Amino acid sequence: MAVIFDIITATLLLTVTLYGVLLVWRNWQESRMATAYFGEEIRLLNEQIERQQQLSQVAVNTARDAWDGFRKFELRGKVLEADGICSFYFAPHDGRPLPPFYPGQYLTFSIKLPNEDKPLIRCYSLSDSPNHPDYYRVTIKREVAPRDNPDAPDGKSSTYFHRVLNPDDIIDIKAPSGHFYLNPEQQNPVVLIGGGIGITPVLSMLNTITAGGSSNREVWFFYGARDGSEIVMKDHFQQIAREHPNVRMNICLSRPRPEDQPGTDFDHQGRVSVELFKQLLPSNNFDYYICGPAPLMDSLTTDLYDWGVPKEKVHFEAFGPATVKSVRDAEADTTAAEAEKPVTIHLKRSKKDISWTNQAGSILDCAEAAGASLESGCRAGNCGACELAVVEGSVTYLSDPGAPVADGSCLACVAIPEGNLVIDA
Numbered sequence: 001m002a003v004i005f006d007i008i009t010a011t012l013l014l015t016v017t018l019y020g021v022l023l024v025w026r027n028w029q030e031s032r033m034a035t036a037y038f039g040e041e042i043r044l045l046n047e048q049i050e051r052q053q054q055l056s057q058v059a060v061n062t063a064r065d066a067w068d069g070f071r072k073f074e075l076r077g078k079v080l081e082a083d084g085i086c087s088f089y090f091a092p093h094d095g096r097p098l099p100p101f102y103p104g105q106y107l108t109f110s111i112k113l114p115n116e117d118k119p120l121i122r123c124y125s126l127s128d129s130p131n132h133p134d135y136y137r138v139t140i141k142r143e144v145a146p147r148d149n150p151d152a153p154d155g156k157s158s159t160y161f162h163r164v165l166n167p168d169d170i171i172d173i174k175a176p177s178g179h180f181y182l183n184p185e186q187q188n189p190v191v192l193i194g195g196g197i198g199i200t201p202v203l204s205m206l207n208t209i210t211a212g213g214s215s216n217r218e219v220w221f222f223y224g225a226r227d228g229s230e231i232v233m234k235d236h237f238q239q240i241a242r243e244h245p246n247v248r249m250n251i252c253l254s255r256p257r258p259e260d261q262p263g264t265d266f267d268h269q270g271r272v273s274v275e276l277f278k279q280l281l282p283s284n285n286f287d288y289y290i291c292g293p294a295p296l297m298d299s300l301t302t303d304l305y306d307w308g309v310p311k312e313k314v315h316f317e318a319f320g321p322a323t324v325k326s327v328r329d330a331e332a333d334t335t336a337a338e339a340e341k342p343v344t345i346h347l348k349r350s351k352k353d354i355s356w357t358n359q360a361g362s363i364l365d366c367a368e369a370a371g372a373s374l375e376s377g378c379r380a381g382n383c384g385a386c387e388l389a390v391v392e393g394s395v396t397y398l399s400d401p402g403a404p405v406a407d408g409s410c411l412a413c414v415a416i417p418e419g420n421l422v423i424d425a
């Protein structure tokens with residue numbers, strides 16, 4: 001009897017144990033399937049949360065560490081990147097932390113040249129990602145006299161950076177600013193286009209996307225130059241192309257040298273063009289970020305609009321006044337800009353009248369052509385050096401100012417009059 005009882009107990013115990021094991025195994029299987037099913041979503045969600053946290057941190061750090069006016073920086077390193085192009089690494093002289101910035105923004109420098117009473121103001125784009133809290137990097141091309149005017153002086157600021165500024169020298173820099181930037185928080189697919197030295201802001205965007213570890217954002221990168229001697233950081237671009245399958249690297253040389261090897265040194269012969277985009281991109285549905293010389297910006301923006309890309313998806317930055325003029329938005333032109341008859345700009349302090357027509361360019365260009373001397377800096381609406389009070393009348397802009405403008409004032413380098421005007425100059 002006892003034996004039968006033992007057998008029944010053992011059988012019951014075995015059944016319960018087996019049932020328990022079965023339950024545990026089923027739960028494990030279900031959670032494995034759920035993990036496999038939701039794993040990708042959870043990973044993406046985690047990535048988004050992490051990015052959001054990083055961005056909130058960026059905003060907090062920017063507010064905490066930003067500074068007003070100019071701050072002293074030391075040149076820590078100078079690296080030759082290509083013929084006539086150097087990178088400069090600056091660390092704050094006060095040793096305090098640096099605020100982060102948005103990739104695409106620029107620094108404004110105040111340069112004290114020997115034998116000049118006024119400092120020279122120039123803007124240079126940050127060329128690395130903001131993931132380096134101890135330094136800012138800019139990459140500068142030395143501007144030489146134009147081919148059609150070889151006797152003209154070389155570029156003042158770029159020559160100073162290349163020839164005069166040495167490690168440990170101190171220079172004054174304004175905090176990062178500018179509206180041409182990529183939002184690292186978003187995941188929308190982008191086409192980044194840099195022509196010549198215009199590579200710098202889009203390089204910062206590329207480095208930010210790849211350094212942030214985002215492997216999902218689709219990036220098409222186009223770098224246009226004349227030949228291989230003008231390409232900066234080739235190894236860096238090649239490494240990004242190898243390590244980040246989400247980045248499609250395209251180097252375009254318009255006039256490659258015999259030693260520039262297709263497939264190794266460059267991907268396409270010719271200029272960066274919308275024709276090339278049509279061959280390569282799966283659709284036109286991207287946000288486009290463009291910086292380069294005037295003809296490139298002009299043709300790309302026009303052709304992108306013709307291809308049906310909405311204006312709000314085409315973002316560009318000008319490095320100088322010529323570019324600003326050539327990409328001006330026709331819709332923003334005013335009655336005055338279209339008018340044939342001249343309007344009068346009265347310079348109140350100099351007691352001078354100048355005549356402006358739509359051929360005269362900005363108020364600054366027009367005043368200088370008439371022999372007046374106005375304060376100016378970047379000549380692209382970015383540094384704020386040419387801000388003037390408008391006493392009577394109103395202005396509109398050839399391109400949106402990058403620097404804040406006080407009510408009742410204007411940035412003369414990108415402003416044009418809407419009718420007769422009196423300015424405090």
Ligand SMILES: Cc1cc2nc3c(=O)[nH]c(=O)nc-3n(C[C@H](O)[C@H](O)[C@H](O)COP(=O)(O)OP(=O)(O)OC[C@H]3O[C@@H](n4cnc5c(N)ncnc54)[C@H](O)[C@@H]3O)c2cc1C
Nearest residue numbers: 123124125140141144145152153154155156157158200319
């Ligand atoms: C937002 C922004 C970002 C920028 N980012 C970068 C960047 O990342 N990297 C970069 O390299 N640049 C950048 N620039 C351009 C930069 O600010 C300067 O404009 C550039 O370095 C030239 O300045 P410069 O003082 O050397 O030349 P300037 O002295 O202003 O001279 C400009 C050109 O005019 C020529 N010139 C001078 N005098 C005469 C004359 N009498 N007749 C005919 N020609 C003459 C010079 O030889 C030179 O080629 C940026 C500009 C802006 C607005």
